[in-house]
Amino acid sequence: MIVYIDLEHSRLRQEPAVWQFFASQTLEAKYRLEAISGASCLIVHYTRLTPALLHQLGAQAIVVGGHYTGLWHYAPGDLAGLQAVLREAGWPILGICGGFHLMVQTYGAQVGPMQDRQDMSHSPPETPLPPGMPGSGSSGLEPRQERGFKPVRVLETHPLLDGLGRQPVVFQLHSWEAKSAPDGFRVLAESELCRVQAIAHEQLPLFGTQFHPESYDDEHLDGKRILENFFKMVGIRH
Numbered sequence: 001m002i003v004y005i006d007l008e009h010s011r012l013r014q015e016p017a018v019w020q021f022f023a024s025q026t027l028e029a030k031y032r033l034e035a036i037s038g039a040s041c042l043i044v045h046y047t048r049l050t051p052a053l054l055h056q057l058g059a060q061a062i063v064v065g066g067h068y069t070g071l072w073h074y075a076p077g078d079l080a081g082l083q084a085v086l087r088e089a090g091w092p093i094l095g096i097c098g099g100f101h102l103m104v105q106t107y108g109a110q111v112g113p114m115q116d117r118q119d120m121s122h123s124p125p126e127t128p129l130p131p132g133m134p135g136s137g138s139s140g141l142e143p144r145q146e147r148g149f150k151p152v153r154v155l156e157t158h159p160l161l162d163g164l165g166r167q168p169v170v171f172q173l174h175s176w177e178a179k180s181a182p183d184g185f186r187v188l189a190e191s192e193l194c195r196v197q198a199i200a201h202e203q204l205p206l207f208g209t210q211f212h213p214e215s216y217d218d219e220h221l222d223g224k225r226i227l228e229n230f231f232k233m234v235g236i237r238h
Helices: 010-014 016-037 051-057 076-088 098-106 222-233
Strands: 002-006 041-045 061-064 093-096 111-113 146-151 169-174 176-178 185-190 198-201 206-209
Touching (some): 002 016, 010 016, 016 041, 061 098, 076 098, 098 111, 098 176, 098 206, 169 222
Parallel strands (some): 002 041, 061 093
Antiparallel strands (some): 146 169, 185 198, 198 206
């Protein structure tokens, strides 16, 4: 069984259109992970997660999704279970976007806005609105961000990125970034605006991507290939 961690804060329910979009993305991720891996996928909200629960479920791999709500809205205790899972590293874990940020923070590196806004009286969300949604246009007060299908540069060979060439095209939706990779992690890819796009631990089965490999379409299949590689590496997909 694969466990997909829903990292979205319940306060997003106050914005029904955005909540509906991200809820549908979570379901789509579940179905895609099942189709790619051939294993069942259970969605678990971050507030319920503990290492004991994963042992009880017999989890084979963990995928930690992204989130729209800024991390400053999360109570530290709410994330304790997920951080304990990350520290234990008893399962292969792929952190995506917000999940990647939490992995980076758990192992001692910093995350923050890609570029400070001109007006910081209100903190921007960590995730910009998806392209095409009302209010998703940029203005002079918006943080620097990456949205849509964009190329990244592969910096070194790794099984996670097998078969992708030097510049795979993947889906981006973020205005925050990891400022560096934590000790013990290697940076596998970068982009023009973001120098840490993919990481892998040198010894533990921990991997992270700033981009969203689960968001792909028929013309942009590199994200799907990354998920295939992940499940192959951890022995779920052959």
